[in-house]
Structure formats: C-alpha cells, structure tokens
C-alpha cells in the first residue's frame with residue numbers, strides 16, 4: 588500500500604509515518620524539513636520516500652503529485668500538517684484557514700484522480716475535538732476551532748460527491764507534541780498506532796463521522 592502523509596518532520600505526522608512503515612506501507616513523507624525523518628530513513632531504506640515540499644504552495648503540491656505518480660499510484664492520503672495559533676488576528680485566521688482547511692481541500696482535489704485507480708482509496712483528515720460545536724464549552728481558539736470545523740464540512744461534502752473513496756475525519760487525542768504540549772496525556776506512538784487501526788478499518792460511507800484515535804465517535 589502506498590500512503591502520502593503531510594507534516595512528517597515531527598509529532599503525530601512522524602509517528603504516523605513510523606506506524607505505516609512498520610505495517611509494510613510505502614510512505615511518501617511530506618515535510619518542509621525532512622531531517623526529522625533521518626532515523627526512520629536509515630531503517631526503512633526502500634519504503635520511506637521523503638519529499639521535501641511545502642504543502643501550502645501550489646508548487647509544493649505539484650511536486651508531491653509528480654513524485655507519487657512516477658512511483659505508480661496511491662492508496663491513502665493523510666492530511667496531517669496543521670497549525671494552532673494562540674491569538675486570533677486577521678493573519679492568524681487567514682493562515683489557520685489556509686493550512687488547516689484550504690490546503691487539505693486542495694491536496695484532496697489534486698490526489699483524487701490518482702486515488703480513484705486504487706482498490707480501496709482513503710482520504711484521512713487529521714482534525715480535532717476542538718472543532719466540535721457540541722464539545723465547545725470553553726470558547727477561545729477561534730482560528731483553530733473554526734478552521735478545523737471547516738475541514739470537517741469540506742470532508743463531509745467530499746464523501747457525498749466521491750462515493751468510491753473512504754473518507755475519515757479523525758481526532759488524534761490530546762497528544763504530547765510541540766502543538767499539544769508536555770502536559771498532554773497521550774504519546775505520539777499510541778495515537779499513531781490507534782489512528783492506523785481506525786484508518787484501516789474504514790468503511791465506504793457518505794455518512795462521515797468525527798472519530799477519535801480509538802475509533803470512538805465524537806459529536807460534531
């Protein structure tokens with residue numbers, strides 16, 4: 588199986604790359620700074636294909652597509668790269684919507700034609716429980732919450748319009764990463780291994796749900 592994962596220099600993206608490689612996948616690991624992948628590169632010489640590209644640019648996305656096409660196809664796209672801004676200036680809102688919603692939308696659009704040649708194509712969006720309207724009882728985080736809620740909605744429409752593709756909107760848990768912070772209770776390995784199982788158990792449905800890394804449904 589061939590998988591593209593974005594934002595693989597650290598955190599959940601790096602752990603997801605390791606989980607996919609250990610499960611026998613060929614991984615196109617997209618990152619702006621591929622040095623984070625050095626350790627994995629030494630272990631998985633033929634199945635790890637690091638791609639140095641910025642997903643937030645059209646040149647970056649075109650570069651990724653070219654490399655993946657040349658390698659003969661794709662089964663799974665995982666849009667993991669994301670940002671959480673602690674302030675909500677106009678720039679924060681614009682950058683958050685761009686990376687957290689518009690870029691996954693464009694990546695999905697760019698890769699759908701190639702994915703549709705696969706036997707069981709999957710598109711996975713790494714979202715967050717913080718995108719949930721029902722769960723929001725503490726306010727704040729306008730840029731992050733709203734941009735990830737937009738990602739959820741875009742994915743719901745994709746699932747309706749592309750019934751031959753399995754779509755997922757996943758919450759990785761509160762994970763110890765640069766974004767999640769030191770106090771987070773979940774290690775990247777646990778989150779990534781859980782996400783991997785959920786991704787491989789996905790069914791074909793237009794009725795996409797927000798699910799966590801253990802496969803539990805969360806309220807939108």
Ligand SMILES: NC(=O)c1ccc[n+]([C@@H]2O[C@H](COP(=O)([O-])OP(=O)(O)OC[C@H]3O[C@@H](n4cnc5c(N)ncnc54)[C@H](OP(=O)(O)O)[C@@H]3O)[C@@H](O)[C@H]2O)c1
Pocket residue numbers: 593594595596597598599600617618619620641642643667668669670671686713714715716758759760761762763764765766767768771
């Ligand atoms: N940690 C948590 O508790 C938590 C909870 C819920 C959801 N999430 C979601 O999980 C995903 C991964 O989060 P994480 O905790 O692993 O975060 P992280 O440690 O901050 O890593 C984020 C990744 O996103 C990429 N990225 C950041 N800014 C970018 C930009 N401007 N352009 C392109 N790529 C950029 C980076 O990729 P490169 O440098 O490799 O390009 C980086 O590897 C995010 O979508 C996040 O919203 C995390």
